[in-house]
Amino acid sequence: MGRNREFDVDQVLDAAVCVFWRKGYEGTSYTDLTQxxxxxxxxxxxxxxxxxxLFRQALAHYYEHYLDYFPAALELPTSREVAAxxxxxxxxxxxxxxxxxxxxYVHGALAGSDDAESIRCALINARTDGEASLRDRFERAKQEGDLPxxxxxxSLAAFVMAVLHGMAVQAKAGFSRDMLEAVAEQALSTWPTGNSTLSR
Structure with missing residues (x-):
């Protein structure tokens, strides 16, 4: 029988998330993680x-605790509300x-060695899944008349994801929240509208 764990798994995962978030997958050492x-x-x-x-479990923890707004957005009444x-x-x-x-998800493995290829692919797949969910939501909006x-x-889902990813890169480079929100407003300024009462 193994010894009982003397730590809280969620707390450890949250700490690991913070390190991976700051340094990326390859930039994080075991010393970083233990500290x-x-x-x-x-x-x-x-x-x-x-x-x-550990990184894969940290990703799941990140999605559950930090990106919970993504699935919540998909439940909003209109496509514009989803995007906003x-x-x-x-x-x-x-x-x-x-x-x-x-x-x-964006910075975890932007660049890396062949040894980190599986991580890079996992992050790409996760982002692809998010884009597919968004596309399906927009398809529903089109059927409801909310979109033309x-x-x-x-393309619309890819556009939103591209803006989201670009905002992440710009935040890493020092853009303020106000500037990122201005980018969001610009992206929404030409949002297509359909002929339903929802879109009006």
């Missing part, structure tokens, strides 16, 4: 496996913490 979590390397190995497995919620909540999150600006029948929902 941030207060858990020695053997215990981290025992609880989470290797660094890659995503853009403005992202602007807030990207600038909330002075020591870790931007987005873990000529709307290319795949």
């Amino acid at each position: 941030a979590t207060g858990v020695e390397r053997p215990a981290l190995y025992s609880a989470f496996g290797n660094k890659e497995k 919620h995503l853009l403005f909540r992202s602007a807030e999150l990207h600038t909330r913490y002075p020591d870790r600006k931007g987005c873990l 029948v000529t709307t290319n929902c795949a």
Whole structure:
């Protein structure tokens, strides 16, 4: 029988998220992780496996605790409200913490060695899944008359995701929340509207 864990898994994952968020996957060492979590390397190995497995669990934790506004946005009545919620909540999150600006999903593995290829692919797949969910929501909006029948929902979803990712990069470079919100307003200024009462 193994020894009982003497730490809170959620607290450790949150600490790991903060380090990965700040330094990226490859920029984070086990020393960084042990110092941030207060858990020695053997215990981290025992609880989470290797660094890659810990990162994947940290990503799930990040999505659940920091990106909960994404699934919530998809439930809003109109496509514009969906996009606005995503853009403005992202602007807030990207600038909330002075020591870790931007987005873990975007900055986690922007560039890396061949050893980190599986992580890069995991992040790309996660972003692709988010874009697919957004596209499906816009398809529903088109069927409801909230978007014009000529709307290319795949392109519209890709546009929103591109703005979100660009905002994350700009936040990392020092853009303020006010500036990111101005970018969001600009992105929404030409939002297509359909002929339903929802869109009006």
